[in-house]
Amino acid sequence: MTVRVRFAPSPTGQLHVGNARTALFNWLFARHHGGKFILRIEDTDIERSTAEYTQGILDDLRWLGLDWDEGPDKDGAYGPYIQSQRMDTYRSYIEKLLKEGKAYPCYCTKEELEKRRAQALQEGKPPRYDNRCRNLIADQKKAFEATGIKPAIRFKIREGNIEVHDLIRGDVMFNAAEFGDIIIQKSDASVIFHFAVCIDDMLMNISHVIRGEDHLPNTPKHILFFEAFGAEPP
Numbered sequence: 001m002t003v004r005v006r007f008a009p010s011p012t013g014q015l016h017v018g019n020a021r022t023a024l025f026n027w028l029f030a031r032h033h034g035g036k037f038i039l040r041i042e043d044t045d046i047e048r049s050t051a052e053y054t055q056g057i058l059d060d061l062r063w064l065g066l067d068w069d070e071g072p073d074k075d076g077a078y079g080p081y082i083q084s085q086r087m088d089t090y091r092s093y094i095e096k097l098l099k100e101g102k103a104y105p106c107y108c109t110k111e112e113l114e115k116r117r118a119q120a121l122q123e124g125k126p127p128r129y130d131n132r133c134r135n136l137i138a139d140q141k142k143a144f145e146a147t148g149i150k151p152a153i154r155f156k157i158r159e160g161n162i163e164v165h166d167l168i169r170g171d172v173m174f175n176a177a178e179f180g181d182i183i184i185q186k187s188d189a190s191v192i193f194h195f196a197v198c199i200d201d202m203l204m205n206i207s208h209v210i211r212g213e214d215h216l217p218n219t220p221k222h223i224l225f226f227e228a229f230g231a232e233p234p
Contacts, residue, residue: 155184
């Protein structure tokens with residue numbers, strides 16, 4: 001296996017010591033195994049991402065003595081390496097999921113979702129989405145669209161357990177029942193970070209993901225995206 005790892009910061013602020021630590025581990029792993037270290041800028045948060053923060057990340061990594069084999073300023077076979085330049089790719093995969101019945105439009109408003117979340121917490125239930133838009137018929141969808149509501153797109157979470165093979169924690173099991181169907185595209189057509197990450201990892205042939213432990217609860221959802229496209233997770 002050719003080792004390909006990535007450091008994928010969001011340019012919404014300055015590089016902090018946790019970012020630097022993650023970048024260093026990825027860089028060391030790639031260099032130790034004679035692999036490739038990829039720098040990818042994850043700027044799906046368009047409102048908070050800036051070119052200045054992007055440049056700051058590049059400058060700080062160089063100051064730390066870290067170099068990359070592929071990235072925003074060092075093109076490779078899998079570019080571009082800035083997510084805002086890859087939106088057409090993400091949307092093509094969302095269309096694929098819609099056609100295959102693995103995703104669906106959701107017309108719930110932000111206010112409705114917040115109200116249901118608060119009610120679930122008050123009742124001691126998990127504040128997950130209740131999947132109410134999953135089985136809407138064509139006439140119901142037309143009625144929502146006639147009101148001018150722009151839908152988000154949700155990914156269908158399958159039933160059963162999801163096993164995460166973690167090289168530090170070992171095999172970690174998650175119950176898919178804990179998750180509601182998750183948004184992959186917002187009503188403004190912007191793509192969610194978690195979805196974009198998986199598409200990029202898949203298309204860039206990332207072999208290992210080395211990141212903070214805070215991402216462990218997100219990993220089962222990421223694995224489901226790989227499953228949906230018939231791809232092997234890193």
